Amino acid sequence: MTVENVLLVSAALFALGAYGAVSRSSLITVIMSLELMFNAVVLAAVAFSRFTPSAALLSGDPVTAEAIRSALTGHAFAIFVIAVAAGEAALAFALVFAMFRARESIEITDASVMKN
Amino acid sequence: MMEVSTLTNVAFWGASTMTLGFALIVVTQRDVFRAAIALAGSFLGVGILYFVLSAEFVGVVQILVYVGAISVLMAFAVMFIQDVTAGSRPVQGRLVGATMGALILAAVAFTAVNTEWSTMDDITDPIAVAALTEGYVEIGTGDDTTVAITAPAETTELVIENGGVLVDSTGAVGVLLVREYVLAFEIIGLLLVAALIGGLLLMRNPGPGSEAAAEAKEDADAETVGSEASV
Numbered sequence: 226m227t228v229e230n231v232l233l234v235s236a237a238l239f240a241l242g243a244y245g246a247v248s249r250s251s252l253i254t255v256i257m258s259l260e261l262m263f264n265a266v267v268l269a270a271v272a273f274s275r276f277t278p279s280a281a282l283l284s285g286d287p288v289t290a291e292a293i294r295s296a297l298t299g300h301a302f303a304i305f306v307i308a309v310a311a312g313e314a315a316l317a318f319a320l321v322f323a324m325f326r327a328r329e330s331i332e333i334t335d336a337s338v339m340k341n
Numbered sequence: 342m343m344e345v346s347t348l349t350n351v352a353f354w355g356a357s358t359m360t361l362g363f364a365l366i367v368v369t370q371r372d373v374f375r376a377a378i379a380l381a382g383s384f385l386g387v388g389i390l391y392f393v394l395s396a397e398f399v400g401v402v403q404i405l406v407y408v409g410a411i412s413v414l415m416a417f418a419v420m421f422i423q424d425v426t427a428g429s430r431p432v433q434g435r436l437v438g439a440t441m442g443a444l445i446l447a448a449v450a451f452t453a454v455n456t457e458w459s460t461m462d463d464i465t466d467p468i469a470v471a472a473l474t475e476g477y478v479e480i481g482t483g484d485d486t487t488v489a490i491t492a493p494a495e496t497t498e499l500v501i502e503n504g505g506v507l508v509d510s511t512g513a514v515g516v517l518l519v520r521e522y523v524l525a526f527e528i529i530g531l532l533l534v535a536a537l538i539g540g541l542l543l544m545r546n547p548g549p550g551s552e553a554a555a556e557a558k559e560d561a562d563a564e565t566v567g568s569e570a571s572v
Contacts, residue, residue, distance in 0.1 A: 226345050226353040228460075229453045231394070234357045236449035238364055238387075240442035245368030247438030253373055253418055257380050260411065261364050264387045267399075275394045275506065278464050288469045293477060294517050296507050301517045303399045307406050308529045312536030314411050318418045319543035325422050326546075334432070 231272035239265035252324070252331040256317045263310040267303045274299025353393045360386030374419045381412035395506040398514045473507050 238261060245258030274297060281292035325331050363383035370376040384407040391400035464470055471477075507513055518526050 226350050226393070228458050230353070230357075231390075232453035233450055234361065234390070236446050236453070237361055238383075239449070240446040241361065241364045241368050243445055244438040244442035247441060248432060248435040249368070250432045251373055253415070253422070254367070254376055257367055257376060257415060260380065260407075261367065261383065264384065264407070267403075268387055268390060271391055271394050271396045271399055275396065276461070277459050278461050282464050282466065282469045282473075283459070285466065288466055288472060290477070291521065292469070293472050293507065294513050294521065296473065297510055297513050297517055300396050300399050300510065300514045301522050303396070304402055304514070304518070305522075305525060305529055307399075307402055308533065311406050311411065312533050314414060315540045316536050316543070318414055319540040321418060322421070323543045331422055 228272055228276035231276075232269060235265045235269040235272065238262075238268065250332055250334065252321050252333055252336070255333060256314065256321070259317075260310065260314065263306065263313075267306050270299045270302050270306070272299075274303075349393060353390070356386050356389040356393060359383075360390065374416070377412065377415040377419050380415060381408055384408045384412060395510065398511045 242258045242261030242265060245261065246255050249255055249258065279292070279295040279298065281295045282288070286292070321331055324336060328335050360383050363379045363386060366379035367376045367383060370379060384403065388400050388403040388408060391397075391403055464473075
């Protein structure tokens with residue numbers, strides 16, 4: 226398990242998500258694919274946090290508590306991205322419901338007009 | 342190069358296979374409900390990967406938010422919208438999507454393999470290494486805070502134990518969230534409230550007699566007239 230391995234898994238997950246987001250007809254599956262891509266990006270952030278040292282620890286300056294904690298910046302980034310993704314998912318499904326109510330369909334080909 | 346144990350490797354590749362296998366089902370399965378179940382499995386695989394990567398806090402958040410909340414939201418949406426019996430068939434963008442995915446995979450793989458990533462071995466400061474792997478205490482207040490290591494660093498040779506992973510990462514993430522990133526933390530809270538209110542507004546069923554319902558009816562009438570005129 227090296228940083229390259231984790232990045233390859235992350236890239237494969239992102240590629241699968243991108244394929245799904247472009248090639249599926251149902252809006253729900255498109256949103257699922259978006260979530261897969263979110264996960265891939267967060268996985269890459271955590272991998273970098275785990276395997277590569279932060280710049281503050283390599284600079285040679287006297288070690289401070291901030292410098293030690295900066296080793297975990299990737300984790301904090303991951304948590305923020307997960308929070309944003311949760312809000313995005315809630316709004317996305319509200320939009321899907323609104324579209325279903327207006328058009329009785331959630332096919333992306335039916336979502337070509339923005340008014341009503 | 343830092344060595345990780347065989348067990349860690351087995352767990353990593355097992356969780357990776359689980360994640361990618363379920364993700365493949367998500368993007369190929371026609372039955373949307375089965376895709377939603379597979380998505381929960383994929384999220385769980387990513388959660389296990391976080392634990393393997395020593396990111397316990399992120400792993401727990403992943404399981405709580407993704408496996409617990411978003412998967413349930415997906416299943417709820419699938420059951421709420423009866424249209425899912427039609428399934429999610431592939432559209433014409435299939436070839437474009439496959440090409441795009443392959444290109445992304447190739448680009449990232451090329452970059453990952455051909456870049457000389459710095460490793461934990463590059464840390465040469467013994468205090469930094471000891472603080473990461475054996476724990477540290479903070480001395481002083483405010484800007485005068487310095488780090489003292491809890492264990493006496495009498496060994497002169499630099500041994501990076503445990504892959505250079507910060508011990509007590511959960512506590513340190515908590516401190517990060519309310520100290521260095523407190524502004525972002527507050528803004529995330531605001532964002533979630535805005536998403537909640539926005540979601541409620543979009544989902545609101547305009548009841549009969551309400552102003553919104555009257556407006557919607559007017560619009561519908563106008564559209565009917567317009568379409569009749571165009572016919």
